[in-house]
Amino acid sequence: MSRIGKLPVQIPSGVKIALDGCAIQVQGPKGRLGRNLPADVKVLVEGETIRVEPLSLEAKHRAVQGLVRTLIANMVDGVTKGFERILEINGVGYRADLKGNVLNLSLGYSHPIEYKLPEGIGAEVEKQTKITVRGVDKELVGATAAKIRSFRGPxxxxxxxxxxxxxxxxxxxxxxGKK
Incomplete structure (x- = not known):
């Protein structure tokens, strides 16, 4: 059995959970998230906690128990607190600027890079060298930060x-050098 998968997920006040077969919807003060879960586990909502149990003790069912529990915990954390990733820009003349939901980057190329932020993601630029990416979906925040980093990796x-x-x-x- 998965040690992480056995732990219950606490539901804070103000968060609503809706289960519909293999789909879960989590709604909280910061937003709403939905996800389709694998059919290898069963999700039980009991009062103020959510438990994830495998359908049987087969390896394929036990393998996804911890994953599903972590996905649900991240969804609950996202709609209550949110997630953020901070990026730093180093280099002479390298800078960032945010106009609406378009991030303009000058990274030493012959052209500026304009990156349109995905829906559900917000960004903030401080001193033209520090970018903070925020959102409720941990996976999308990480993917957006990785995409921005990929334009000019360190x-x-x-x-x-x-x-x-x-x-x-x-x-x-x-x-x-030679001596």
Whole structure:
């Protein structure tokens, strides 16, 4: 049995859960999320908790128990607190600007990059070098932050590019030259 899958998910006040077969809808103060769950588990709503149980003790049923429990817990956290990823831009002349839901990036290319944020994602730019990506869907927030980072990933020699705020870039020494 999965150790994580056995733990119940607490439902905070103000959050509504709707189960319809294999589909779950979670609604809270920050928004609404829905997801289709695998049919290998059964989800039980008991008062203020949600429990996830495998249909049988077969490996294929036990394998998704922890995954489904974590997905449901992330949905509940998203509609109550929300998720955010912080990106930092390093480099001379590298900057970001937000106009509406379009993120304009100047990253040393011959053209500026205009990235339209997906629906349900908000962003905030501080001092043109710090981007905060916010939303209720953890998967979408992470994918959006990864997409923005992919426009100019950090390079190991000078540290230029876009990196996560909590990411450590291992720096390399440059060429030493002949003596």
């Amino acid at each position: 390079e190991p020699y000078r540290g230029k590019g876009i990196k996560y705020a909590d990411e450590k870039i291992i720096r390399k020494a440059g060429k030493t």
